[in-house]
Every structure is written in C-alpha cells, then in structure tokens.
Amino acid sequence: xxxxxxxxxxxxxxxxxxxxxxxxxxxxxxxxxxxxxxxxxxxxxxxxxxxxxxxxxxxxxxxxxxxxxxxxxxxxxxxxxxxxxxxxxxxxxxxxxxxxxxxxxxxxxxxxxxxxxxxxxxxxxxxxxxxxxxxxxxxxxxxxxxxxxxxxxxxxxxxxxxxxxxxxxxx
Amino acid sequence: xxxxxxxxxxxxxxxxxxxxxxxxxxxxxxxxxxxxxxxxxxxxxxxxxxxxxxxxxxxxxxxxxxxxxxxxxxxxxxxxxxxxxxxxxxxxxxxxxxxxxxxxxxxxxxxxxxxxxxxxxxxxxxxxxxxxxxxxxxxxxxxxxxxxxxxxxxxxxxxxxxxxxxxxxxxxxxxxxxxxxxxxxxxxxxxxxxxxxxxxxxxxxxxxxxxxxxxxxxxxxxxxxxxxxxxxxxxxxxxxxxxxxxxxxxxxxxxxxxxxxxxxxxxxxxxxxxxxxxxxxxxxxxxxxxxxxxxxxxxxxxxxxxxxxxxxxxxxxxxxxxxxxxxxxxxxxxxxxxxxxxxxxxxxxxxxxxxxxxxxxxxxxxxxxxxxxxxxxxxxxxxxxxxxxxxxxxxxxxxxxxxxxxxxxxxxxxxxxxxxxxxxxxxxxxxxxxxxxxxxxxxxxxxxxxxxxxxxxxxxxxxxxxxxxxxxxxxxxxxxxxxxxxxxxxxxxxxxxxxxxxxxxxxxxxxxxxxxxxxxxxxxxxxxxxxxxxxxxxxxxxxxxxxxxxxxxxxxxxxxxxxxxxxxxxxxxx
Numbered sequence: 077x078x079x080x081x082x083x084x085x086x087x088x089x090x091x092x093x094x095x096x097x098x099x100x101x102x103x104x105x106x107x108x109x110x111x112x113x114x115x116x117x118x119x120x121x122x123x124x125x126x127x128x129x130x131x132x133x134x135x136x137x138x139x140x141x142x143x144x145x146x147x148x149x150x151x152x153x154x155x156x157x158x159x160x161x162x163x164x165x166x167x168x169x170x171x172x173x174x175x176x177x178x179x180x181x182x183x184x185x186x187x188x189x190x191x192x193x194x195x196x197x198x199x200x201x202x203x204x205x206x207x208x209x210x211x212x213x214x215x216x217x218x219x220x221x222x223x224x225x226x227x228x229x230x231x232x233x234x235x236x237x238x239x240x241x242x243x244x245x246x247x
Numbered sequence: 248x249x250x251x252x253x254x255x256x257x258x259x260x261x262x263x264x265x266x267x268x269x270x271x272x273x274x275x276x277x278x279x280x281x282x283x284x285x286x287x288x289x290x291x292x293x294x295x296x297x298x299x300x301x302x303x304x305x306x307x308x309x310x311x312x313x314x315x316x317x318x319x320x321x322x323x324x325x326x327x328x329x330x331x332x333x334x335x336x337x338x339x340x341x342x343x344x345x346x347x348x349x350x351x352x353x354x355x356x357x358x359x360x361x362x363x364x365x366x367x368x369x370x371x372x373x374x375x376x377x378x379x380x381x382x383x384x385x386x387x388x389x390x391x392x393x394x395x396x397x398x399x400x401x402x403x404x405x406x407x408x409x410x411x412x413x414x415x416x417x418x419x420x421x422x423x424x425x426x427x428x429x430x431x432x433x434x435x436x437x438x439x440x441x442x443x444x445x446x447x448x449x450x451x452x453x454x455x456x457x458x459x460x461x462x463x464x465x466x467x468x469x470x471x472x473x474x475x476x477x478x479x480x481x482x483x484x485x486x487x488x489x490x491x492x493x494x495x496x497x498x499x500x501x502x503x504x505x506x507x508x509x510x511x512x513x514x515x516x517x518x519x520x521x522x523x524x525x526x527x528x529x530x531x532x533x534x535x536x537x538x539x540x541x542x543x544x545x546x547x548x549x550x551x552x553x554x555x556x557x558x559x560x561x562x563x564x565x566x567x568x569x570x571x572x573x574x575x576x577x578x579x580x581x582x583x584x585x586x587x588x589x590x591x592x593x594x595x596x597x598x599x600x601x602x603x604x605x606x607x608x609x610x611x612x613x614x615x616x617x618x619x620x621x622x623x624x625x626x627x628x629x630x631x632x633x634x635x636x637x638x639x640x641x642x643x644x645x646x647x648x649x650x651x652x653x654x655x656x657x658x659x660x661x662x663x664x665x666x667x668x669x670x671x672x673x674x675x676x677x678x679x680x681x682x683x684x685x686x687x688x689x690x691x692x693x694x695x696x697x698x699x700x701x702x703x704x705x706x707x708x709x710x711x712x713x714x715x716x717x718x719x720x721x722x723x724x725x726x727x728x729x730x731x732x733x734x735x736x737x738x739x740x741x742x743x744x745x746x747x748x749x750x751x752x753x754x755x756x757x758x759x760x761x762x763x764x765x766x767x768x769x770x771x772x773x774x775x776x777x778x779x780x781x782x783x784x785x786x787x788x789x790x791x792x793x794x795x796x797x798x799x800x801x802x803x804x805x806x807x808x809x810x811x812x813x814x815x816x817x818x819x820x821x
Contacts, residue, residue, distance in 0.1 A: 221268065
C-alpha cells in the first residue's frame with residue numbers, strides 16, 4: 077500500500093513525530109469506516125490525505141479528551157488548531173541554518189505555516205493541499221508564495237524571529 | 248527533492264516562483280527531505296492495517312426505502328446481528344480492495360433503492376410521529392466562559408458542570424506556557440476559585456519536557472465530590488510508554504504506579520488518583536481495587552482521562568483502567584462505590600473469566616439492573632477508541648453480583664457506547680440505546696460523510712433496530728454520545744422523562760449555524776424538534792429532571808471559537 081508513508085508524513089507534520097503513528101493508524105481506521113463514501117477510486121490518495129489532515133486538525137483542537145500536555149503549546153482557543161512544531165526530533169538537513177529555517181517556519185501565521193508544512197514536509201502538492209483544506213490550489217500557491225516572502229525576510233534578520241507559540245495569527 | 252509541475256504553462260514549481268524566492272524554495276524542499284528521513288517507520292500502522300485486514304470490509308448498511316425499511320425491520324435483525332463474511336484480508340491493499348467493493352455495493356444499493364444520496368430511511372415505523380409543533384420556549388444564558396476575566400488569560404477547555412448542581416462547574420485550563428490548573432465556580436461562572444492540586448511538583452522544577460496531565464470527573468450525586476487523576480511526567484512524554492511498572496505502596500496498599508523509568512534510574516512518569524468531598528479544596532487518595540485511574544479509554548502515551556461516573560440510587564458506578572506493565576489496560580473494569588466515591592470495588596468478576604474488558608455500562612434508574620458492554624482482547628489502540636471486532640451485551644439484575652449474556656453487537660468497527668438505559672412501566676424490558684461510534688470519531692471529513700446512528704433494543708440487547716433519521720435536518724451530522732457526562736466535550740445527548748433521546752442538530756445548513764435539540768423515542772417514526780436553536784454549536788447536553796428544584800429542563804454547552812457558554816431551556820417558558 078503506497079499511501080501509508082504519505083499519511084504518516086502528514087500526521088507527523090501536523091501532530092508531531094511522537095503521535096504520528098497513532099494518528100496515521102486512526103486515519104486508516106477512519107478511511108476503512110468511511111470507505112462506502114468514496115465514490116472515485118482515483119481520488120483515493122487525496123481522500124486519505126484529506127482524512128489525515130482533518131483528523132490532525134481535530135487532534136490539535138483537543139477533541140480527544142480533556143487533557144493537555146505541558147510539552148505542547150496550549151491553545152488559545154478550542155476551535156483554532158495549532159500545528160506540531162517542526163523541530164529537531166526528526167532528521168535535519170545538512171543545510172547550515174536549517175534550524176533557523178524551521179524556527180522561522182514555526183513562527184509563520186497559521187494559514188501560511190499549514191501550507192508550508194503540508195507542501196514541503198508532508199510532500200503534498202498544491203492540489204492535494206487545496207483539496208484537504210477546502211481551498212483552490214491557486215490559493216495554496218498564493219499562500220506558499222506569501223509564506224516564502226515572509227520567511228525570506230525573517231531569515232535575513234533571524235534575530236527578529238518571534239518565539240514559537242506567540243506567533244502572529246493567534247496561535 | 249520534489250519540484251512539482253505547477254500546472255501552469257508547463258513550468259516547474261520552482262520556475263513559477265520569482266527568482267528571489269527560488270533558492271529558499273529549494274532550501275525548504277531539501278530540509279523536507281531530511282526531515283522525512285527521520286520519521287517513524289510506521290510499523291505500528293502496518294499492524295493496525297493487518298488488524299483491519301482481518302475484517303472483510305468496513306461496515307455498510309443497506310439504505311432501503313421507507314416501505315422496505317419497515318418490513319425489513321420486522322423480519323431481519325439490525326445490521327449488528329449480521330456478521331460480515333471474513334475474507335482473510337491481511338494487507339492494506341486488500342483493505343482498499345474491500346473498500347472499493349463496498350463502495351460499489353453502496354452505489355448499487357442506493358441505485359436500487361432510488362436514493363442515490365439519501366441517508367438511511369426510517370427503520371422503525373411502528374407508531375405515528377409525535378410531532379409537537381414549534382417549540383415556544385427560550386434559551387436562557389446561565390454562564391459564559393471565555394478569555395475575559397475571570398479566569399483571564401487561560402487557554403480554554405470545556406467546563407465540567409456538575410449535574411447535581413449546575414451552578415457548580417470545574418474548568419481544567421492552562422496558560423500558554425504553563426502547566427494546567429483547575430478552577431471551580433459555585434455561582435455559574437461569576438467567580439472562580441483556583442484549586443490546589445495534590446501530588447504536583449513545583450512548576451519551577453519541572454524539566455522542560457516534563458509536566459503533568461489532569462483528568463477530572465464529578466459525582467452525579469454531589470457536586471462537591473470530585474475525582475482527579477494526576478499524571479506527573481518528569482521527562483519527555485513518549486518515555487512514559489516504555490519501561491516496566493513500579494508500584495508505590497503505603498500500608499500494603501498500592502498507591503500509584505510508575506509508568507516508566509529513566510535509563511539512568513529514577514521514575515519518569517507516575518499516576519495517582521485522588522478524591523475530594525469539598526469541591527477540590529482538599530484531596531485524599533482514591534482507594535481503587537488496583538492501581539489505575541477512574542475512567543476508560545486511556546492510552547499509554549496520551550495522558551489521563553477520568554471517565555464517566557454514573558449513579559443508581561446512592562451507588563456510584565465507574566470504569567477503572569488498571570495499570571499494567573505496558574501502561575493502561577483499556578478499556579477497563581467495572582467498579583462500584585457505596586460510600587459516595589471514597590472506595591471502590593470491582594463488580595465484573597463474572598465477566599473477567601470470559602476474557603472480556605468492560606467498554607461501557609449503564610445503570611437502569613430506580614432498579615438494580617445494569618447493562619455492560621464488553622470487548623474481547625485485541626484492539627487497535629488509539630485513545631481506546633479504534634477497536635475492531637464485536638462487543639457483548641451483559642445484564643445484571645443485582646447490581647453487578649451476577650451477569651448473564653444477552654446479546655452481541657457485531658459489525659462494530661469502533662466500540663459502541665451505551666446512550667441510555669430506560670426503565671419502562673409495567674415490568675416491560677428496559678429500553679437500551681446504543682450508538683456504534685466512539686466519541687473520538689466524530690467530525691470525520693466533510694459533514695455528513697460518516698453519519699452515525701442510534702440503535703435501540705427493547706429486549707435488553709438481544710436484538711437491535713436502527714432509529715429513524717426522518718425529522719432531523721438534512722444537514723445533520725450525527726454525533727456520538729456519552730450520557731452521564733452532563734456538560735463536557737463528550738456528552739451530546741440527554742434523556743427526557745418520557746424516555747425520548749435528545750440530540751442536537753443544526754436546523755439550518757451552513758457552517759456556524761446554531762444547533763437545536765431534537766427528540767426521538769422508541770415507537771416514533773421520526774424525530775421532532777423540541778427547542779429553538781441555541782446560541783451556537785451544542786457541545787453537550789444535560790437533561791435535568793423535574794422535581795422540587797423546578798421543571799424538567801435541558802442544559803447545554805455552546806461552543807464557539809473563543810468561548811463556551813452554558814444555556815438552559817425549560818419547557819413551557821415563553
């Protein structure tokens with residue numbers, strides 16, 4: 077089954093590597109349950125990834141119990157999901173400044189960070205990201221471009237990076 | 248590294264970017280490749296897939312027309328009682344093949360029924376609809392919990408309102424960079440008291456990746472009787488899942504379990520359960536038969552959840568999740584307390600030899616009858632919710648002293664929850680309502696993508712029939728329910744005095760539309776609206792019975808982006 081790694085990438089990007097397998101597993105279960113609703117077998121990968129994204133966003137909204145870990149950012153709102161912080165828990169590139177890059181990504185506005193994480197780390201294309209988020213692919217490309225511009229500016233002045241968790245956008 | 252075709256003029260994604268952004272684009276692509284190289288292998292996912300593959304196909308139920316449904320209901324048991332054939336599938340490829348087969352089956356069934364997009368039709372057409380006309384009452388705002396004062400600046404969680412006195416509520420909350428805390432209000436949210444937590448280390452000495460998790464439940468008999476579980480993490484959370492179990496004892500009685508040990512020695516995780524009779528002002532060790540936590544559905548790496556406490560007369564019932572070598576053992580054991588919650592004893596000994604664990608239970612009011620839903624070993628672990636297999640229904644008429652098997656819920660791809668057990672007059676069998684979907688599985692995909700449904704048994708769990716969906720709004724997304732959690736994120740149903748089940752649905756389509764309450768009872772052919780829309784999306788429902796304190800009323804929590812409000816609807820008010 078070629079789609080499990082793709083699902084795992086999405087869940088790792090959105091809820092973190094520690095919970096990635098749990099969330100991927102749940103995605104598969106939900107897909108299995110919802111299989112009768114799948115009308116177009118050609119859309120299977122996109123459909124699976126959409127379930128994964130929805131599940132992870134629910135996860136980050138804290139819908140899985142009245143609890144909160146201290147080592148994860150607490151939400152300012154129960155209806156606004158946060159994203160896992162891309163960090164050094166998974167592999168880091170040889171690029172100098174990779175950690176600065178991730179730090180900058182983690183401080184992006186929520187909508188921008190979401191498309192960056194899904195595109196570059198979960199390796200979804202713009203069409204898949206758009207389908208998962210319910211926006212046109214063109215909107216995804218626009219957000220990606222805007223995110224790149226913000227990142228470029230921040231990386232050129234890394235000392236100005238805000239602290240993750242107090243990012244703009246009301247995370 | 249992937250540089251996708253952007254679909255525009257044959258250019259690659261990089262080429263479509265302004266030159267000044269291309270290098271950064273390539274840099275993030277490269278970092279993505281490195282990040283993905285460090286991801287988990289996914290072995291556990293593969294095991295889950297194998298478990299799924301042991302079942303031939305996902306649950307699918309026929310969608311007959313109204314006429315077909317009525318006759319089908321009379322001659323055939325519910326979909327629960329028809330085990331799916333097993334195809335011996337053992338791979339995700341087979342899983343998906345099965346999914347596609349079922350998809351085609353669904354299309355064919357819909358086409359045959361002439362309802363290409365319809366939801367299941369009326370499955371119980373045994374009586375006329377109990378239409379009540381337009382509700383004339385109004386919602387009254389009782390309390391609102393938001394980011395304003397007090398409790399100012401706290402991350403918001405849904406409050407847990409005490410069914411014994413809805414003016415009392417508990418709120419687990421936390422500051423963005425601090426540990427969680429518990430506050431209590433005795434006046435519907437006007438003032439709040441910060442509670443002192445037992446067994447919690449000084450936040451100043453908690454390591455960066457440590458901390459603690461809290462779980463809370465309130466006795467339905469007394470708003471000031473509170474059960475609390477504190478899981479202390481002195482290292483990164485994932486470590487808690489490993490290692491062996493250690494028990495701390497006091498006077499020969501196990502007090503708490505350590506879930507893991509640091510490689511260099513020392514406890515990294517521990518869990519301890521507490522009990523308070525004064526609203527959380529002071530705490531005592533909770534006396535459970537074994538180390539564990541009051542509640543169910545707990546996972547090893549995901550903190551604690553204190554579950555539902557239900558009452559029957561002066562007795563309390565709850566599930567207990569014992570701690571075992573590999574962490575919790577979901578879903579749990581069934582226990583009772585006859586001293587208001589100070590101590591507990593198991594009442595499921597007769598079920599244990601069957602290698603069953605109790606997944607849910609319900610006491611029938613004003614009787615000694617209990618129903619229990621059990622699961623065999625072997626589940627897909629995720630918050631205790633994604634269990635694959637069938638469940639057994641058991642009945643006890645002596646408060647758990649003895650049990651007899653009454654039925655099986657097969658087809659349950661996730662654990663069913665028991666929504667209500669209702670005593671009927673003249674000695675008739677109690678009504679038992681169940682819903683085949685765990686609370687964690689709501690809001691999947693697009694609205695309506697996976698409608699949940701309600702089943703009822705009039706013979707104590709032997710046979711089951713699906714409730715109709717007629718009368719609910721077309722946009723309704725059925726959410727699963729856990730009764731007995733009066734106001735929490737999990738409770739989305741209530742039971743009226745006449746035995747009707749109450750659930751929230753949005754009468755109008757569109758995101759953000761407010762929910763109204765709808766009711767249905769055994770024998771009705773359709774649901775009917777029993778309240779005007781509340782102030783927003785209803786997260787939970789509590790039905791307060793009529794009595795000296797006033798008429799029957801429905802309490803709900805309404806969840807919005809930045810606040811949770813408690814509202815009350817009293818019948819007959821205008």
